[in-house]
Amino acid sequence: MTDRTLQPEAPPVGDTDGGSDTPLLQVRGLTVHFPIKKGILLERQVGAVRAVDGVDLDVARGTTYGLVGESGCGKSTLGRAVLRLVEPTAGDVTFDGTDVRALQGETLRRMRRRMQMIFQDPMASLDPRQSVESILTEPLKAHRIEAGPGGHTARVRELLDLVGLPANASGRYPHEFSGGQRQRVGIARAIALNPDLIVADEPVSALDVSIQAQVVNLLEELQDRLGLTYLVIAHDLALVRHISDTIGVMYLGRLAEQSPSDDLYAHPLHPYTIALMSAVPIPGPAVEDARERILLTGDLPSPADPPAGCRFHTRCPFRQATRCHDEQPELREVRPGHRVACHWAEDILAGRLTAHASAHDPTATRVEAPAP
Amino acid sequence: MALLDVKDLEVVFTRRGRRDVRAVDGVSFSVDPGQTVGLVGESGCGKSVTSLAVMGLLPKRGVQRGGSVYFDGANLFDLSDDRMRDMRGRDIAMVFQDPMTSLNPVVPVGVQVTEVLERHRGMRGAAARSEAAHLLERVGIPEPERRLGDYPHQLSGGMRQRALIAMSLACQPRLLIADEPTTALDVTIQAQILELLKELVTDSGTALVMITHDLGVVAGLCDVVNVMYSGRVVESATRGELFGTPRHPYTGGLLRSVPRLDQPRGVALNPIPGSPSDTLPWAEACAFAPRCGNVESRCRESSPALADDPLRPAHELRCFNPLAPAVLDEVGS
Numbered sequence: 135m136t137d138r139t140l141q142p143e144a145p146p147v148g149d150t151d152g153g154s155d156t157p158l159l160q161v162r163g164l165t166v167h168f169p170i171k172k173g174i175l176l177e178r179q180v181g182a183v184r185a186v187d188g189v190d191l192d193v194a195r196g197t198t199y200g201l202v203g204e205s206g207c208g209k210s211t212l213g214r215a216v217l218r219l220v221e222p223t224a225g226d227v228t229f230d231g232t233d234v235r236a237l238q239g240e241t242l243r244r245m246r247r248r249m250q251m252i253f254q255d256p257m258a259s260l261d262p263r264q265s266v267e268s269i270l271t272e273p274l275k276a277h278r279i280e281a282g283p284g285g286h287t288a289r290v291r292e293l294l295d296l297v298g299l300p301a302n303a304s305g306r307y308p309h310e311f312s313g314g315q316r317q318r319v320g321i322a323r324a325i326a327l328n329p330d331l332i333v334a335d336e337p338v339s340a341l342d343v344s345i346q347a348q349v350v351n352l353l354e355e356l357q358d359r360l361g362l363t364y365l366v367i368a369h370d371l372a373l374v375r376h377i378s379d380t381i382g383v384m385y386l387g388r389l390a391e392q393s394p395s396d397d398l399y400a401h402p403l404h405p406y407t408i409a410l411m412s413a414v415p416i417p418g419p420a421v422e423d424a425r426e427r428i429l430l431t432g433d434l435p436s437p438a439d440p441p442a443g444c445r446f447h448t449r450c451p452f453r454q455a456t457r458c459h460d461e462q463p464e465l466r467e468v469r470p471g472h473r474v475a476c477h478w479a480e481d482i483l484a485g486r487l488t489a490h491a492s493a494h495d496p497t498a499t500r501v502e503a504p505a506p
Numbered sequence: 507m508a509l510l511d512v513k514d515l516e517v518v519f520t521r522r523g524r525r526d527v528r529a530v531d532g533v534s535f536s537v538d539p540g541q542t543v544g545l546v547g548e549s550g551c552g553k554s555v556t557s558l559a560v561m562g563l564l565p566k567r568g569v570q571r572g573g574s575v576y577f578d579g580a581n582l583f584d585l586s587d588d589r590m591r592d593m594r595g596r597d598i599a600m601v602f603q604d605p606m607t608s609l610n611p612v613v614p615v616g617v618q619v620t621e622v623l624e625r626h627r628g629m630r631g632a633a634a635r636s637e638a639a640h641l642l643e644r645v646g647i648p649e650p651e652r653r654l655g656d657y658p659h660q661l662s663g664g665m666r667q668r669a670l671i672a673m674s675l676a677c678q679p680r681l682l683i684a685d686e687p688t689t690a691l692d693v694t695i696q697a698q699i700l701e702l703l704k705e706l707v708t709d710s711g712t713a714l715v716m717i718t719h720d721l722g723v724v725a726g727l728c729d730v731v732n733v734m735y736s737g738r739v740v741e742s743a744t745r746g747e748l749f750g751t752p753r754h755p756y757t758g759g760l761l762r763s764v765p766r767l768d769q770p771r772g773v774a775l776n777p778i779p780g781s782p783s784d785t786l787p788w789a790e791a792c793a794f795a796p797r798c799g800n801v802e803s804r805c806r807e808s809s810p811a812l813a814d815d816p817l818r819p820a821h822e823l824r825c826f827n828p829l830a831p832a833v834l835d836e837v838g839s
């Protein structure tokens with residue numbers, strides 16, 4: 135069942151209403167701060183965790199935007215804020231011309247029909263006491279989708295077929311499936327309402343290696359067939375590069391770099407992206423031995439108290455004596471469509487600057503960068 | 507002679523009224539001092555149970571062990587519990603996957619590190635404390651003196667894993683077993699930890715058993731790689747040989763199913779069909795047959811043995827119908 139190939143058919147659903155050159159999703163200056171409070175009776179806010187701190191991004195119709203970064207960089211919060219599963223503190227989210235932040239109550243609920251989410255762990259995001267049929271009909275009922283003559287059975291069967299599960303899966307419960315099949319149920323639930331945008335938060339990282347490719351291929355087939363637009367959030371760079379048209383690299387709540395997928399890997403400009411890519415293990419011993427690994431020192435600073443200037447300067451192997459520690463770099467275009475938030479991107483691109491420490495210097499791992 | 511020699515290791519979990527589970531089904535491998543040996547496989551292939559059996563950490567009840575584990579010439583399965591406790595932590599140490607669950611959350615890190623020193627090296631008081639600080643420093647924890655008083659939750663994930671490694675290094679063990687030591691960590695932190703482990707092996711000649719599902723980690727670290735499937739080793743070779751000329755369809759399938767950063771984009775992924783739970787019992791067939799692209803009728807009727815590859819030297823294989831050599835070329839080499 136699993137290697138079924140889906141035939142491209144009718145025109146993609148999300149692309150029918152004109153203006154396909156305007157991005158389906160526009161995010162401007164999106165900010166999510168979680169307040170830190172002190173006191174028991176009289177709570178006062180003493181600070182904020184700046185999970186997302188002014189992010190701009192566009193996701194074009196029918197394309198995939200991949201958001202990468204390490205844990206704590208705010209990528210999941212960003213994905214949730216786009217769907218308003220957490221409330222943004224500031225900024226604009228425009229979905230197909232509608233200001234998502236202005237929606238309330240019933241209008242928001244109706245808009246959610248077009249924006250769905252795929253979660254990381256299908257075991258945690260599927261109700262263990264609901265049968266697959268019940269899981270898949272719940273969104274249909276909640277949004278009062280008219281049922282056919284036989285109820286929603288036909289639609290459930292169609293959904294199961296789309297995600298490559300047998301029709302008899304509908305009467306089974308989540309625990310009866312393997313991890314990969316469970317994730318297929320989660321995907322079927324997300325596409326049940328024919329959404330335009332799907333936010334997929336680490337869609338395959340909980341799965342076994344041999345299963346990940348099955349689910350990745352399924353996501354790609356569904357995109358071709360249903361004209362879906364994806365915002366994929368993941369930490370695996372090789373995977374994100376495989377499925378994304380555009381990639382945004384996040385660090386401490388801000389975009390460090392944003393670029394078409396191919397250009398990012400051919401010409402990474404931000405020191406963080408360079409270090410991140412050099413750290414990804416490649417299953418080829420010859421490549422592994424020949425690689426120059428740039429080891430970052432220390433850990434991610436606290437997003438409650440991000441470093442001044444460039445947020446990456448405390449760990450940056452290319453750090454310069456000027457500008458880095460006191461001037462916040464803006465995202466600017468350095469190559470066509472390739473934007474980077476680094477003062478020295480041109481010099482790094484031209485090879486005029488090199489990293490301070492390399493993997494061959496064993497002290498590199500031992501030195502904690504000075505606090506700002 | 508090899509430092510660690512695992513021979514025909516079997517672990518069967520028995521539960522009353524249920525079918526026995528053969529988690530490890532005749533696994534053999536050996537590790538020399540200063541050598542890194544990888545055990546690779548997906549969840550349920552028995553790689554972690556193998557490591558627990560070597561460490562003697564399996565529960566007494568409901569477990570049947572078979573085979574032998576020779577460490578420095580002595581069979582660990584013959585040792586008394588007391589002798590084993592002396593050995594564990596001193597000669598053989600282990601690093602677990604999740605540092606949050608393997609550190610005691612209500613005891614400061616310093617106490618947990620000095621505990622090892624007191625138990626095995628008889629150190630006390632200030633001497634133990636300064637040695638603990640030295641260990642934390644060695645694994646790259648900044649301000650080690652101050653960190654000794656911190657509780658595990660006050661450390662970041664990478665630092666917790668470092669603290670755990672510091673504990674395992676406390677007695678300069680001759681064998682270190684690392685069970686998915688970087689799986690819970692970010693890639694940049696993973697790179698730091700792997701570098702640390704590499705240094706350890708080269709500097710102090712520690713033998714390292716690396717258990718992981720990540721082929722990339724294996725490619726950079728291990729001298730010899732054992733690929734496990736459903737409780738048995740299906741392929742064993744040096745890393746260059748294994749990645750350059752994978753012969754078992756499972757190994758080849760794994761390598762083809764992961765996207766690689768150094769490959770051109772747009773190469774379609776070729777997943778292995780089915781899931782790791784679709785297996786046949788090894789006793790009468792090849793367990794991988796239901797998912798295998800090279801399957802023949804005899805694969806379902808008789809069980810292949812682990813044997814020397816007739817076509818490649820120093821390459822062991824458990825397959826009737828292996829992939830032709832050099833199906834996967836090393837990209838970029």
